[in-house]
Amino acid sequence: MNMQRSREKKLLLHVCCAPCATHVVQELESSFTVRAYFFNPNIHPEKEYYLRLSEFRRYASLTGIEIIEGEYETEDWFADIEGYEGEPEGGERCRLCYLHRIRKTAILAGKMHYDFFTTTLTTGPTKKADVINEIGTAAGEECGVEFLCADFKKRGGFKKSCELSKQFALYRQNYCGCTFSKNN
Numbered sequence: 001m002n003m004q005r006s007r008e009k010k011l012l013l014h015v016c017c018a019p020c021a022t023h024v025v026q027e028l029e030s031s032f033t034v035r036a037y038f039f040n041p042n043i044h045p046e047k048e049y050y051l052r053l054s055e056f057r058r059y060a061s062l063t064g065i066e067i068i069e070g071e072y073e074t075e076d077w078f079a080d081i082e083g084y085e086g087e088p089e090g091g092e093r094c095r096l097c098y099l100h101r102i103r104k105t106a107i108l109a110g111k112m113h114y115d116f117f118t119t120t121l122t123t124g125p126t127k128k129a130d131v132i133n134e135i136g137t138a139a140g141e142e143c144g145v146e147f148l149c150a151d152f153k154k155r156g157g158f159k160k161s162c163e164l165s166k167q168f169a170l171y172r173q174n175y176c177g178c179t180f181s182k183n184n
C-alpha cells in the first residue's frame with residue numbers, strides 16, 4: 001500500500017464494524033481525508049445489526065470522523081449469496097458477501113467523486129486480502145474510482161485494532177456477521 005498520498009485526496013472507507021475501523025482510520029488519516037461508510041446487510045439478526053451500528057456511531061462521535069450510514073437491505077444480500085448458504089467460512093459465500101458490500105461502496109464513491117475507496121475487511125485475521133483486493137480493484141475499474149489495495153491485519157494491525165477497541169470500550173462481536181457464521 002502506497003501511503004505517500006496527499007491529504008487533499010478523499011477516500012471513502014467501507015467499515016465492517018467499529019473495532020476494525022479504529023486502526024484503519026488511524027492509519028489512513030495521515031494520508032487522506034477519510035469518510036467512513038457503514039454498509040453491512042450481512043449482519044443478522046437485526047438486533048445485532050443495530051448494536052454494531054450504534055457502536056459505529058459512538059466511535060464516530062468519539063473521534064469526530066464523518067460517516068455515511070448505508071441501508072440495511074437484507075433481501076438483496078440474501079439474493080446475492082443464494083445457493084452458497086452452506087459454504088464454510090472463507091469460501092464462495094464470503095467472496096459474494098465481500099463483493100456485495102465492496103461494489104456498493106465503489107458505486108457510492110464514484111457517484112460522490114471520491115479519489116479512492118477501500119474497506120476495513122482485511123483487518124480480520126481470517127479475511128483473505130488477495131480475494132478482497134481483487135474484488136475491490138475490479139469494482140473500482142467498473143465505477144471509475146481507484147481502490148486502495150491493503151492488508152490491514154499486517155504489521156500488527158489486528159492487534160492494534162484490539163487495543164484501540166479496548167481504549168474506546170467498544171463492543172467486539174464473537175462471530176463474523178451472517179446467520180450462517182453465527183450457527184457455526
Ligand code: SF4
Pocket residue numbers: 042043089090093094095097098176177178179180181
Ligand atoms: S461469514 Fe462473514 S464474510 Fe462470510 S458470508 Fe457471513 S458475514 Fe459475510
